[in-house]
Amino acid sequence: MKSAEQSFETVFGHAPEATASAPGRVNLLGEHTDYQGGLVLPTAIPQQTTATLARNGTGEHRVYSADLDEQASFPVGENAPSGFARYVAGALALGGAREGLDVFVTSDVPMGAGLSSSAALEVATLRALRALGVLHADDEQIALLAQRVEHEFVGVQSGIMDQMASSFADPAHMLFLDTRSLERRTLPLPAGAEVLVIDSGVPRKLAESGYNERRAQVEEAARRLGVHELRDVTDPAAVEALPSPLRERARHVVTENKRVQEAVQPGVTAQRFGELMNASHTSLRDDYAVSHPRVDELVSLLQAHPDVFGARVTGAGFGGAVVALVREGQARAVAAATLARYSGPGRRVVPG
Ligand code: GLA
Secondary structure (H helix, E strand, C coil): CCHHHCCHHHHHCCCCCEEEEEEEEEEEECCCCCCCCCEEEEEEEEEEEEEEEEECCCCEEEEEECCCCEEEEEECCCCCCCCCHHHHHHHHHHCCCCCCEEEEEEECCCCCCCCCHHHHHHHHHHHHHHHCCCCCCCHHHHHHHHHHHHHHHHCCCCCCHHHHHHHHCCCCEEEEEECCCCCEEEEECCCCEEEEEEECCCCCCCHHHHHHHHHHHHHHHHHHHCCCCHHHCCCHHHHHCCCCCHHHHHHHHHHHHHHHHHHCCCCCCHHHHHHHHHHHHHHHHHCCCCCCHHHHHHHHHHHCCCCEEEEEECCCCCCCEEEEEEECCCHHHHHHHHHHHCCCCCEEEECC
């Protein structure tokens, strides 16, 4: 049966009790800063994940993904053996589900592309639990619970950006978030510009191990610099005295925070914002080492296009999507011109 023909009722044979959705996100600037107390600037993408659920009267949760056509069952309060169900299992356990639930998941957020399909799934499931009356939490508490799902049930030591973006961002604005205080401001996109996202088609195979390794490296760099987090570095010369690769890793985080600070100043043009994105890509490629040759190719093609203000890898990296800021109204044309020259199997994912 095709997923589009399926529903909660056809899979589980009874009626749903609650449903909720949450979007994926694309980060415009401020990459790999959110686990060092830094500044980030994501926006929501139009694609969403929806979780629909109902009590099933047993001691087991049953979860079904229509997009993957996969079902998993596991005891209440426990983790699922693998796959997408771990995100749901974590959200159900941390969200306080004490009796068996049936959960039907549909999503059009691209998976494995660095667009936070996992945060969208966590936040949608937690919101559905709230709609069911099981979880009493505000949107910030939901984001924090969703981050604990990553840490405790998935094994990725993620920061808080994705879950906060899924909870608070909308596709028409940037969410300027201080990941230390969780203070946030909603800002308009740079005037005369729109967002284009292209999936490079490169699977993010190293993402989990590479991510945790980068995190350990910047924690070590902060320790050696005697600061709580790299957000607190006041002397960039001290960073340059670190041994490699801690020097490069820390340099990325410190310069990336500066780029975000500049990007949110009033009156920053799309032109200047784009230059900051280009500089971010260079830093992620050379200092943070989280890009990929196909991703670099796509970014170079975009950066060379006259209607592109700037472009870079987005999300954790190691493959996945690139984001570009392009002249308003030109996103589709830029994507078509770029993909015609790209050697990999890319596709435009935003505008949806
Ligand atoms: C992943 C993590 C985020 C953030 C980004 C990199 O998406 O989940 O917390 O660290 O990578 O900026």
